[in-house]
Amino acid sequence: MARYELVKRSVALITLTNPPVNSLSSAVRHGIAKTMDRALSDPKVTAVVICGENGRFCGGADIREFAGPLRGPPLLPLLDSIEAGDKPVVAAIEGVALGGGLELALVCHYRIAHSKARLGLPEVTLGLLPAAGGTQRLPRLIGIPAALELITTGRHVSSQEALKLGIVDQVTEHNACEVAVEFALRAVAKPLSSRRLSALTVPCPPDLDALLEAVTMQIQKKARGVMAPLACVQAVRAAATMPYSQGIKRESELMATLFNSGQARALQYSFFAERTAGKWTLPSGAQWNDTKPREIRSAAVIGLGTMGRGIAVSLARVGISVIAVESDRKLMESGRQMVIGMLERDAKRRGVSASLNLLKFTLSLQDLKDVDLVIEAVFEDMALKKRVFQELSKVCRPTTLLCSNTSGLDVDALAGVTDRPQLVSGMHFFSPAHVMKLLEVVCGPRSSSETIATAMSLGKRMGKVSVAVGNCPGFVGNRMLKPYSDQATFLLEEGATPEQIDKVLEDFGFAMGVFRMSDLAGLDVGWRVRKESGLTGPDVDPKNPPRRRQGRKYCPIPDMVCEQGRFGQKTGRGWYMYDKPGGTNAKPDPLIQNLLETYRGRYGIKPRNITEQEIIERCLFALANEGFRILKDGIAAQPEDIDVIYQFGYGFPRHRGGPMFYASMVGLERVLERLEHYHQAHPDVSHLEPSPLLKKLVACGSPPIQKWREHIKTIHSHL
Numbered sequence: 045m046a047r048y049e050l051v052k053r054s055v056a057l058i059t060l061t062n063p064p065v066n067s068l069s070s071a072v073r074h075g076i077a078k079t080m081d082r083a084l085s086d087p088k089v090t091a092v093v094i095c096g097e098n099g100r101f102c103g104g105a106d107i108r109e110f111a112g113p114l115r116g117p118p119l120l121p122l123l124d125s126i127e128a129g130d131k132p133v134v135a136a137i138e139g140v141a142l143g144g145g146l147e148l149a150l151v152c153h154y155r156i157a158h159s160k161a162r163l164g165l166p167e168v169t170l171g172l173l174p175a176a177g178g179t180q181r182l183p184r185l186i187g188i189p190a191a192l193e194l195i196t197t198g199r200h201v202s203s204q205e206a207l208k209l210g211i212v213d214q215v216t217e218h219n220a221c222e223v224a225v226e227f228a229l230r231a232v233a234k235p236l237s238s239r240r241l242s243a244l245t246v247p248c249p250p251d252l253d254a255l256l257e258a259v260t261m262q263i264q265k266k267a268r269g270v271m272a273p274l275a276c277v278q279a280v281r282a283a284a285t286m287p288y289s290q291g292i293k294r295e296s297e298l299m300a301t302l303f304n305s306g307q308a309r310a311l312q313y314s315f316f317a318e319r320t321a322g323k324w325t326l327p328s329g330a331q332w333n334d335t336k337p338r339e340i341r342s343a344a345v346i347g348l349g350t351m352g353r354g355i356a357v358s359l360a361r362v363g364i365s366v367i368a369v370e371s372d373r374k375l376m377e378s379g380r381q382m383v384i385g386m387l388e389r390d391a392k393r394r395g396v397s398a399s400l401n402l403l404k405f406t407l408s409l410q411d412l413k414d415v416d417l418v419i420e421a422v423f424e425d426m427a428l429k430k431r432v433f434q435e436l437s438k439v440c441r442p443t444t445l446l447c448s449n450t451s452g453l454d455v456d457a458l459a460g461v462t463d464r465p466q467l468v469s470g471m472h473f474f475s476p477a478h479v480m481k482l483l484e485v486v487c488g489p490r491s492s493s494e495t496i497a498t499a500m501s502l503g504k505r506m507g508k509v510s511v512a513v514g515n516c517p518g519f520v521g522n523r524m525l526k527p528y529s530d531q532a533t534f535l536l537e538e539g540a541t542p543e544q545i546d547k548v549l550e551d552f553g554f555a556m557g558v559f560r561m562s563d564l565a566g567l568d569v570g571w572r573v574r575k576e577s578g579l580t581g582p583d584v585d586p587k588n589p590p591r592r593r594q595g596r597k598y599c600p601i602p603d604m605v606c607e608q609g610r611f612g613q614k615t616g617r618g619w620y621m622y623d624k625p626g627g628t629n630a631k632p633d634p635l636i637q638n639l640l641e642t643y644r645g646r647y648g649i650k651p652r653n654i655t656e657q658e659i660i661e662r663c664l665f666a667l668a669n670e671g672f673r674i675l676k677d678g679i680a681a682q683p684e685d686i687d688v689i690y691q692f693g694y695g696f697p698r699h700r701g702g703p704m705f706y707a708s709m710v711g712l713e714r715v716l717e718r719l720e721h722y723h724q725a726h727p728d729v730s731h732l733e734p735s736p737l738l739k740k741l742v743a744c745g746s747p748p749i750q751k752w753r754e755h756i757k758t759i760h761s762h763l
């Protein structure tokens with residue numbers, strides 16, 4: 045786990061060997077301790093170089109070891125002893141020096157980095173802080189402001205930036221290890237005292253308190269309720285105000301608090317969930333690692349509305365040529381301007397040139413004869429989409445993949461009107477499509493494994509987190525959204541206000557509460573869907589009781605809001621009022637308050653005081669309950685997929701892990717008990733009836749989330 049060689053007769057070369065990133069597992073720590081002892085006690089050795097195998101210095105701690113008890117030598121004293129040694133130690137950084145890897149480099153007396161290396165302390169993204177002296181040594185090396193920024197954000201820096209900041213002593217284009225050996229030989233005679241970072245005093249800015257206060261406020265605004273970045277600020281404060289020995293104690297205390305918090309567990313779960321989500325399996329047994337995706341060089345986007353524009357940008361900026369189709373010239377021209385503007389802004393931000401030559405705009409589907417893949421993004425209207433797919437089937441060559449961006453319609457019904465149902469799938473982007481990272485790849489029962497592999501890999505190429513889901517109304521994300529938003533509107537009937545519910549959800553950590561999110565997305569979209577499914581509008585039988593539809597409880601308040609022309613931000617009015625159409629500053633609207641009061645009066649509903657706990661439980665337990673149904677139905681293969689979809693598509697706070705992880709943290713027994721309680725109070729709300737899978741898991745002793753799959757019989761049945 046750490047190889048020892050003597051090179052140039054007097055330099056001990058220690059190579060970490062733990063593929064793929066030489067993480068600091070117990071065996072590696074043990075290896076470092078042993079080889080360092082050998083180097084320090086061998087009189088022939090005058091200097092030491094530490095490097096990593098396969099061009100990667102060290103990717104940090106082995107996260108898998110966090111779950112069990114600590115084995116092997118603890119990192120902190122090991123690192124302190126390397127720094128205290130009396131022979132110069134040089135870190136040869138190739139590839140990565142991240143987390144514990146950078147902390148290891150910081151105790152070396154010198155650091156040489158390859159020009160392509162990346163360095164950083166990303167612990168904060170896992171709900172932790174760099175607890176092997178990183179919060180104490182980095183400020184001593186590069187000063188408080190720069191260290192604060194790197195430690196509280198977890199941002200990685202290039203070796204060039206690291207050189208500018210003073211983290212490394214030299215950047216090389218050559219083999220960093222060989223350069224480090226030469227460097228070490230030259231360092232032998234030089235005194236080491238000024239190279240031991242723990243012995244230095246921190247260059248402290250005069251306005252320390254103001255600086256820490258400003259950073260704290262920034263964090264509270266950006267990452268509401270997240271503990272780790274705030275703990276990082278406190279640790280850096282300790283570095284600035286205490287001697288190293290006390291600062292390190294403070295660092296350990298803060299780490300212990302974080303380590304035992306639910307947030308760190310949720311963030312680590314999220315880290316693995318994101319990686320697991322890309323690993324799909326179909327009922328046929330075909331899976332991610334045995335199906336080759338097709339190469340996509342050209343694509344078409346049909347419809348240049350809200351979604352089509354963002355999809356065209358996402359494709360073009362990764363080098364795919366795009367033919368964009370609109371239905372009339374004026375819309376095509378405005379779409380063209382928008383797409384070009386978006387691509388230019390994006391290219392400017394990334395410091396590259398915009399790939400405008402990849403774009404072509406047309407009014408005719410006939411131009412799509414030779415494209416490799418089509419993404420349809422016309423109105424959410426099944427008859428229209430079927431016409432488009434029929435036409436595509438005639439025009440495109442027989443091997444072209446046909447995908448729909450539908451947000452919930454039956455993908456198999458679209459496949460059924462084509463001559464190639466096996467080449468049809470859903471590619472469900474989220475708005476704005478060039479910004480949002482989620483892509484649901486909808487697998488129809490006839491989609492081939494190659495089709496799914498291609499859609500998944502195209503998503504990855506566009507920088508998306510792609511998740512394979514089954515075909516049912518709303519797929520995973522939007523299907524779960526219904527019970528969640530239904531609960532929110534039922535709570536309005538019972539006495540809550542939009543701003544009260546949003547505040548509770550935003551304090552929980554959601555990027556936006558349910559009403560602010562609806563205002564942003566546009567209230568007319570859901571209204572149109574409800575009208576089409578006969579829930580509201582002229583098709584509703586006048587004898588139908590006003591608050592019941594299709595045998596279930598129904599809340600008509602969202603329809604009443606739309607009937608007043610309040611479609612959300614775009615009209616300047618929705619659940620909130622805005623300064624102007626398109627404005628983003630949401631203010632509570634007394635007209636909505638009046639509407640709610642009149643409504644309650646009309647139906648004799650006595651408003652009651654709704655607690656924060658009830659809002660959280662009714663909205664989030666209903667959300668997770670639907671997730672359990674989705675798992676049982678085989679629409680999602682594993683709870684991790686659902687959680688990734690909610691984090692990346694719906695603003696669920698990452699530090700809570702996602703709706704399914706949150707349910708597991710609350711305790712399945714408690715979730716079941718509360719759902720039973722609310723279902724008893726609202727027997728006509730089927731979403732509150734505990735799902736059979738939840739009951740089964742509780743009956744099996746509430747296993748940890750990683751074991752739920754063992755209790756689901758129908759895994760992948762719809763994937």
Ligand code: NAI
Pocket residue numbers: 346347348349350351352369370371372375420421422423424425428432449450451452472473474475565
């Ligand atoms: P939109 O109304 O903004 O744009 C649709 C565009 O399609 C319009 O520009 C229209 O002129 C064009 N179009 C209609 N028929 C056409 C035809 N035959 N040929 C070429 N172009 C045609 O709609 P939006 O919001 O972009 O939605 C498109 C699809 O994406 C829908 O299926 C929707 O459910 C789905 N979606 C929408 C999301 C959103 O947040 N808006 C999110 C995810 C999916």
